[in-house]
Amino acid sequence: MEANGQVPVRGGYSIHAVIGFDERPILHCLKEALGRGRVDKLVLYQAATGDPTGERRSQEALDTLKSLLAPLGVNVEVHKLPPRNLPGNIVAMYELVDRDLSAPGGMRILACLASGMRPLVLALYTAILAQPEERHDLIELCVEPEGRPEERIVQRLSDITRLTTVLSSGDHLQVAILRVLGSLGGATLSELNRRLAEEGVQVNRSKLYRVLTRLVEKGVLEKDETSSVYRLKVSLKQ
Known part of the structure; x- marks a missing residue:
């Protein structure tokens, strides 16, 4: 690239x-x-x-x-x-x-x-x-x-590679974030924080924001700047 x-x-x-x-x-x-x-x-x-x-x-x-x-x-x-x-x-x-x-x-x-x-x-x-x-x-x-x-x-293929790299990293918080966003289709920071808490994953908002920002920078997630919704990076056509 x-x-x-x-x-x-x-x-x-x-x-x-x-x-x-x-x-x-x-x-x-x-x-x-x-x-x-x-x-x-x-x-x-x-x-x-x-x-x-x-x-x-x-x-x-x-x-x-x-x-x-x-x-x-x-x-x-x-x-x-x-x-x-x-x-x-x-x-x-x-x-x-x-x-x-x-x-x-x-x-x-x-x-x-x-x-x-x-x-x-x-x-x-x-x-x-x-x-x-x-x-x-x-x-x-x-x-x-x-x-x-x-x-x-x-x-x-690079979208898949970036996703699998995170999954194989052993970082349980990042994997939990991907799981929740995958099941919801997308969520704001607050919605994601609430759903993680419901699943027993406790993380403060500032740390969650930093992790989400890194995942966006890596190309694993994308953020809608209008709605502030985070999603798994979309396919070219679906």
């Missing part, structure tokens, strides 16, 4: 996704990426299961996807992976994501986690999380409830 807090301008998106029997979730992720800029590449991971029926259905979804993307000029590459080789798949996916982030001119990554065989989705998510933290601002995740694409969420 640049000194002014903006994500550096880079090239187009490289979408990484697992192709299963339904190409529609990947098309939804493509639509999200096109709404933010251009799409240069679609990297697909296809399960090599040895099951003729499953592989035929996956190939049909892939063929449909390719035909729909042909007019857009998006480069499509396919990598067949054995779904049970989790460590090997994590490494292979990590290197492909790293390749695109390191490409001349740079690419941004949109990882579609809404489709495909779960072991491969797990491998992709792990490979994304393992990227160096300084690159997390260049990676976004797209997920959606099955059958409800209008409820999809696109989240920058």
